[in-house]
């Protein structure tokens with residue numbers, strides 16, 4: 001990138017040592033053969049004798065243990081090196097569309113690490129009033145943000161929130177003596193929506209998108225009926241497009257006696273500006289690890305609180321938290337027709353403490369500012385790249401097309417330019433989709449770096465893309481085996 005391009009950087013001059021945008025970089029590798037950082041056990045293995053005087057039964061104890069005999073500096077350097085072989089939101093931009101990989105501010109880590117936040121969930125309500133107050137306050141914050149009347153914090157992920165919400169919808173119809181079998185889902189929806197409906201015992205009715213990438217009202221009219229339990233929708237949708245006809249959509253589903261489920265993954269586009277509850281949604285989940293900057297990754301722990309309208313509140317999971325009628329304190333209780341438990345206690349608490357800290361620090365104005373910048377950043381980045389962006393105008397994310405290139409190969413090649421690639425090959429209504437969401441956390445310089453990486457890759461040939469990544473610590477991995485047969489113990493290396 002030219003020096004000129006960096007002048008507009010709101011954060012002042014960039015580091016002189018930063019690699020030139022759009023140029024190849026090398027990820028850290030620490031061994032002579034460039035293979036991998038040795039395991040601690042490979043660096044040193046010491047047999048430690050264990051004393052005989054254990055109070056535990058003999059068959060539960062051992063006499064010796066093989067441990068790495070390393071001093072603190074060796075340990076610290078090992079983990080620092082490993083972190084240099086990885087890429088995360090602390091390393092650079094992470095525009096993984098739909099996932100909303102925002103930077104996780106450090107103050108939220110401090111809040112979660114506060115010893116007062118670490119109370120045993122089995123403690124009596126009387127002895128953890130502060131914790132219950134925080135839970136009730138977070139329920140209230142989330143309810144106000146989503147336009148919902150009641151919120152449970154219990155589900156441990158967005159997908160678990162979907163399952164909770166759809167089970168609540170099922171319980172509601174059942175309580176009304178209705179047997180409704182169908183859940184309608186647009187073809188652009190996230191895979192978890194389809195899985196949720198099927199796991200909850202519903203038949204999935206897939207709704208084709210209209211030409212403009214939005215819900216096709218005629219197709220919706222044709223799909224709804226007395227079998228409709230719910231329509232699951234995210235708004236803006238996974239193309240980043242706002243469903244302008246949302247009130248009409250809600251009318252069609254409600255007139256047929258169905259409920260509207262809001263997939264909250266894209267709430268970052270609306271935060272502080274528009275509320276699913278006001279659009280007619282009856283039940284929604286919040287992905288706090290997307291919208292409220294709590295960490296993702298490694299498969300969890302996450303949190304997927306669920307909000308509902310007044311009508312559905314009695315079906316929420318148990319225990320729920322509320323202020324006591326006389327205002328004297330907070331209590332746990334079981335809602336009248338609760339669907340039961342979907343997770344232990346009140347959910348993954350430290351993640352929720354981080355979400356609380358984030359919302360409390362930003363406040364109404366800060367949340368509205370975050371969504372404005374998220375939308376501005378997506379639109380700026382889209383305007384800077386050479387790849388075609390077929391649908392628009394969009395909000396917090398856009399889906400570019402890699403055109404003649406294979407999107408997955410192009411994504412691998414972006415790693416060689418030192419940035420994380422976008423989500424690929426989804427939604428399927430765009431050929432070779434590159435679903436891109438820069439988030440509000442990036443400044444102009446960082447967006448320009450990203451654009452330079454996109455453009456460098458757009459200009460490359462297939463052979464180069466197929467050989468990528470060449471400059472990362474780990475090259476192409478077997479993604480299917482990594483997902484289906486993960487071997488998470490270092491013993492795997494012994495084979």
Ligand SMILES: *Cc1c(COP(=O)(O)O)cnc(C)c1O
Pocket residue numbers: 098099157158159160189190192193234238263265266287302304
């Ligand atoms: C991330 C995502 C989900 C699932 O959320 P998890 O927290 O990952 O379980 C559902 N729908 C959409 C559109 C998503 O992006």
